[in-house]
Amino acid sequence: MPTTFDLTITVNGTRYERSVEPRTLLSDFLRHNLGLTGTHVGCEHGVCGACSVLMDGQPVRSCLMFAVQAHGHEITTVEGLGTRDELHPIQQAFQEAHGLQCGFCTPGILTTVKAFLEQNPNPSEEEIREALSGNLCRCTGYQHIIEAVELAAEKMRG
Amino acid sequence: MDRKLIGKRVVRNEDPRLLTGHAQFVDDVHLPGMLHAAFLRSEYAHARLLKVDVSKARQHPGVVAVFTAEDMGKDWFPGPPLVSPPPTVKDVVFHSRRQVPLAKDKIRHAGEAIAVVIAESRYIAEDAVEEIEVEYEPLPVVLDLEQALQPDSPLVHDDLESNLAARLSQKKGDYEAARRQADVIVKRRIVIERGAAAAMENRGIVAHWDAQSEHLTIWDTTQAPIPIRNGTAARLGLSEHQVRVIAPFIGGGFGPKIMMFYPEEMVIPWAAKQLNRPVKWIEDRRENFYATTQERGQIHDVEMALSRDGRVLGLKDDFLHDTGAYDPYGLTIPLNTQSHNMGGYDIRNYSSEFKVVFTNRIIATPVRGAGRPHGIFVIERMMDAAARELGMDPIELRKRNLIPPDAFPYEHQIIDQAFAPLILDSGNYKAVVDKALEIIGYEKFIKEEQPRLRREGKYVGIGVVPFIETTGVGPYEGARVTVEASGKVNVTTGIGTQGQGHFTSFAQIVAEQLGVKVSDVRIVTGDTSEFHWGTGTFASRGAVVAGSAVHAAAKSVRQKVLKLASKVLEAPEEELELEDGAVRVADIPQKSISLGELAVLANPLRGAVEPGTEPGLESTSYYGPQYGATAFGTHAMILEVDPQTMMIKIRRYVVAEDCGTVLNPLILEGQIHGGVSMGLGNAYYEKLHVDENGQLLNASFADYLLVSSTEMPRIEVAHLETPSPLNELGAKGVGEAGAIPVPALFAQALENAFYDRKLEVLEMPLSPNRLFELLREAQENEKSV
Numbered sequence: 001m002p003t004t005f006d007l008t009i010t011v012n013g014t015r016y017e018r019s020v021e022p023r024t025l026l027s028d029f030l031r032h033n034l035g036l037t038g039t040h041v042g043c044e045h046g047v048c049g050a051c052s053v054l055m056d057g058q059p060v061r062s063c064l065m066f067a068v069q070a071h072g073h074e075i076t077t078v079e080g081l082g083t084r085d086e087l088h089p090i091q092q093a094f095q096e097a098h099g100l101q102c103g104f105c106t107p108g109i110l111t112t113v114k115a116f117l118e119q120n121p122n123p124s125e126e127e128i129r130e131a132l133s134g135n136l137c138r139c140t141g142y143q144h145i146i147e148a149v150e151l152a153a154e155k156m157r158g
Numbered sequence: 159m160d161r162k163l164i165g166k167r168v169v170r171n172e173d174p175r176l177l178t179g180h181a182q183f184v185d186d187v188h189l190p191g192m193l194h195a196a197f198l199r200s201e202y203a204h205a206r207l208l209k210v211d212v213s214k215a216r217q218h219p220g221v222v223a224v225f226t227a228e229d230m231g232k233d234w235f236p237g238p239p240l241v242s243p244p245p246t247v248k249d250v251v252f253h254s255r256r257q258v259p260l261a262k263d264k265i266r267h268a269g270e271a272i273a274v275v276i277a278e279s280r281y282i283a284e285d286a287v288e289e290i291e292v293e294y295e296p297l298p299v300v301l302d303l304e305q306a307l308q309p310d311s312p313l314v315h316d317d318l319e320s321n322l323a324a325r326l327s328q329k330k331g332d333y334e335a336a337r338r339q340a341d342v343i344v345k346r347r348i349v350i351e352r353g354a355a356a357a358m359e360n361r362g363i364v365a366h367w368d369a370q371s372e373h374l375t376i377w378d379t380t381q382a383p384i385p386i387r388n389g390t391a392a393r394l395g396l397s398e399h400q401v402r403v404i405a406p407f408i409g410g411g412f413g414p415k416i417m418m419f420y421p422e423e424m425v426i427p428w429a430a431k432q433l434n435r436p437v438k439w440i441e442d443r444r445e446n447f448y449a450t451t452q453e454r455g456q457i458h459d460v461e462m463a464l465s466r467d468g469r470v471l472g473l474k475d476d477f478l479h480d481t482g483a484y485d486p487y488g489l490t491i492p493l494n495t496q497s498h499n500m501g502g503y504d505i506r507n508y509s510s511e512f513k514v515v516f517t518n519r520i521i522a523t524p525v526r527g528a529g530r531p532h533g534i535f536v537i538e539r540m541m542d543a544a545a546r547e548l549g550m551d552p553i554e555l556r557k558r559n560l561i562p563p564d565a566f567p568y569e570h571q572i573i574d575q576a577f578a579p580l581i582l583d584s585g586n587y588k589a590v591v592d593k594a595l596e597i598i599g600y601e602k603f604i605k606e607e608q609p610r611l612r613r614e615g616k617y618v619g620i621g622v623v624p625f626i627e628t629t630g631v632g633p634y635e636g637a638r639v640t641v642e643a644s645g646k647v648n649v650t651t652g653i654g655t656q657g658q659g660h661f662t663s664f665a666q667i668v669a670e671q672l673g674v675k676v677s678d679v680r681i682v683t684g685d686t687s688e689f690h691w692g693t694g695t696f697a698s699r700g701a702v703v704a705g706s707a708v709h710a711a712a713k714s715v716r717q718k719v720l721k722l723a724s725k726v727l728e729a730p731e732e733e734l735e736l737e738d739g740a741v742r743v744a745d746i747p748q749k750s751i752s753l754g755e756l757a758v759l760a761n762p763l764r765g766a767v768e769p770g771t772e773p774g775l776e777s778t779s780y781y782g783p784q785y786g787a788t789a790f791g792t793h794a795m796i797l798e799v800d801p802q803t804m805m806i807k808i809r810r811y812v813v814a815e816d817c818g819t820v821l822n823p824l825i826l827e828g829q830i831h832g833g834v835s836m837g838l839g840n841a842y843y844e845k846l847h848v849d850e851n852g853q854l855l856n857a858s859f860a861d862y863l864l865v866s867s868t869e870m871p872r873i874e875v876a877h878l879e880t881p882s883p884l885n886e887l888g889a890k891g892v893g894e895a896g897a898i899p900v901p902a903l904f905a906q907a908l909e910n911a912f913y914d915r916k917l918e919v920l921e922m923p924l925s926p927n928r929l930f931e932l933l934r935e936a937q938e939n940e941k942s943v
Contacts (some may be wrong), residue, residue: 037186038179042358043443047859078179095173102657103176104358104409132867141831142867
């Protein structure tokens with residue numbers, strides 16, 4: 001039997017205790033062990049950003065981390081933002097500005113934008129483009145995503 | 159008709175599910191007892207397969223099965239031909255050679271699947287793949303299209319005399335006569351290389367055979383669930399009603415997800431049935447570069463005949479098309495190229511022969527644009543070369559040759575990819591060109607800004623490129639619209655959806671007819687158990703063809719609603735209106751009945767009905783056009799090049815688009831933005847670097863460069879509407895439009911930025927390195943003159 005590791009992790013405010021193989025990727029752990037399939041995997045080599053989640057509030061590539069590296073940490077995935085009936089202001093802005101098409105890259109973008117707007121509540125277009133440069137989207141050409149981030153910033157400033 | 163919802167910026171119904179992580183993609187499917195597959199793929203591009211030893215892999219703990227071609231026995235046979243050669247063209251040559259489930263005897267491209275391991279987890283399956291031992295005898299590799307047709311070339315398919323897969327000629331008028339009358343003949347060789355479609359979601363498939371009910375359920379990242387259902391049933395000897403294919407949310411398609419059948423689509427359902435357990439295979443990104451189809455490789459020898467005053471008298475284009483190792487997709491791509499070679503111009507004499515060539519590369523099938531960008535690149539590059547030769551303004555030359563508004567429908571006298579006559583249905587082309595020129599400020603830029611910028615040492619150029627896009631082709635699609643007892647409306651259609659907003663645009667079409675809220679219309683796509691006639695999402699046809707079927711079904715339900723309500727409310731149909739989910743007598747709002755109540759009345763549980771009565775407020779309709787609707791657009795850009803680093807900055811990007819009736823401008827603009835970003839990739843960033851052994855050197859997103867948020871310009875979009883006479887909505891497709899003219903536009907703007915350096919761009923994609931080389935060559939040529 002492969003060696004396993006007893007992992008304690010908090011995801012979207014819920015504490016989980018699981019036994020995992022050390023080589024289990026954080027992305028696979030979230031998706032397949034916890035069933036949180038909102039986090040998507042697009043390249044498995046840390047470029048596309050679809051798998052981005054927040055660890056202790058900071059964006060990380062869950063495909064480039066082992067689950068055990070998140071031991072004792074707090075993870076936020078897209079499921080931890082808003083609900084279908086009560087969308088987070090960033091999610092609302094993405095719907096209003098049509099900031100998604102196929103929606104596959106979207107979860108990683110939403111988590112990235114959440115951390116970004118917390119640090120920079122009033123960003124310029126250049127700063128938004130820079131902040132999104134680690135997230136690839138093949139559908140939108142980014143324009144509506146950028147407009148969505150501008151709108152989200154506005155909503156969150158209130 | 160006064161339109162309340164069609165044409166409005168309605169936000170999308172599907173978004174809350176996607177935004178909260180609750181939308182189901184194929185890799186999200188989890189079934190009890192599910193096994194996981196990993197494929198062993200060939201390290202060589204061309205080799206004899208001498209021995210595949212899977213014995214160690216079979217012993218690996220956690221491995222349930224390992225299958226090779228041999229293990230499939232009589233179930234091993236090639237995939238079906240997806241598109242047959244055109245029957246209406248004389249002397250067509252077509253050698254059909256289709257991909258196989260697992261390679262047997264011979265390898266024809268690097269990454270071709272040899273064996274599949276099925277295990278308790280993907281991790282274990284990948285471990286065991288490493289334990290398969292393969293003996294290859296490497297063969298010389300066929301890559302270069304011209305060398306591939308030489309008599310001494312190695313053969314991709316040993317049973318053929320050469321690597322010629324197909325040949326087809328089409329003629330309009332008399333090119334040779336036009337050539338004799340011409341004042342000027344312009345000749346060029348144009349080379350276009352391959353790129354990847356690179357949808358963010360890789361391919362994937364989950365198959366579940368239920369032995370008790372004898373039903374096979376397949377979740378597949380396909381753009382064409384119904385043909386996959388039919389083909390799978392045929393392969394496995396099942397009734398089509400025993401197979402259900404679900405294409406749930408799909409993370410981008412862009413063409414390769416309509417290739418049928420991929421080896422994995424043949425192997426995974428078969429394996430699930432053999433093992434009587436659900437099996438999941440999810441492609442990884444590296445596999446996507448080696449095993450998902452690609453497009454764009456062509457070499458053109460073009461000749462344009464013109465009069466001194468700038469009339470294009472004729473065009474001749476003979477070209478080679480790289481189909482890769484097999485040709486299941488028939489002639490779709492080169493036929494598209496052939497039918498876009500004349501762009502939106504009134505060219506009376508045309509001659510084109512293409513040869514399709516087998517090479518040791520992954521199969522070429524349509525990728526957003528599907529041969530159209532090549533055709534537009536060819537004609538637009540020739541227009542620019544001709545303008546220089548004639549000393550004429552390039553825009554003026556184009557305007558002199560555009561098809562005038564009174565010439566529609568304009569018959570090109572050749573056939574298109576659907577084997578239908580190439581007829582451009584409608585348009586007002588010059589108005590669209592003028593709109594783009596006006597927005598970008600063409601005159602002012604050329605006369606004032608460019609000279610001023612050049613004095614400041616800046617290399618800034620302008621490009622303006624018009625283009626056509628044939629869209630909305632047949633054969634047909636269908637839809638069923640049902641008013642339910644809740645008063646909400648359910649709509650099912652056979653096509654799949656990959657982000658185009660069908661859940662919203664189709665809902666708008668239905669809501670418009672039935673007077674309900676857009677959010678009260680539920681759209682189901684891509685599930686063969688819900689609707690089982692149709693073909694798929696391709697060729698920018700979803701909104702046009704499936705949209706028209708939805709429209710027809712909604713109108714028919716509206717008639718049923720009115721007929722029944724007229725009886726119930728005791729008022730003539732003409733006095734009824736459908737508003738707010740109810741039918742009411744105009745001017746007497748209290749005399750009304752809700753759609754839900756009517757739906758219940760239309761489906762009585764007891765009592766007698768009139769003979770011939772159909773139950774429910776439901777209707778199924780189909781739409782199939784005789785030929786496709788053709789959209790038109792013009793893109794314009796102002797491009798700055800750093801003459802030291804060759805890095806570029808796009809200062810302005812303008813799109814003037816006429817895709818007929820706009821259903822939802824928000825969605826339309828999104829489609830255009832995305833198309834442009836892919837087009838820019840095809841122009842300056844995305845090149846598949848293949849070495850002399852047929853190995854891809856940049857099979858990762860770190861090395862194959864997709865356009866990111868820092869490269870994309872802000873795009874200004876203007877709409878003009880010339881409704882198509884071919885469908886009641888007046889719609890024309892737009893899905894691929896954004897990508898089509900970009901390489902041609904980029905080339906023009908580059909040449910314009912270096913207007914004094916004799917730069918000529920006759921290839922795509924470029925890169926900063928390649929631009930540097932081209933400029934150096936131009937400089938050397940100038941010196942030697």
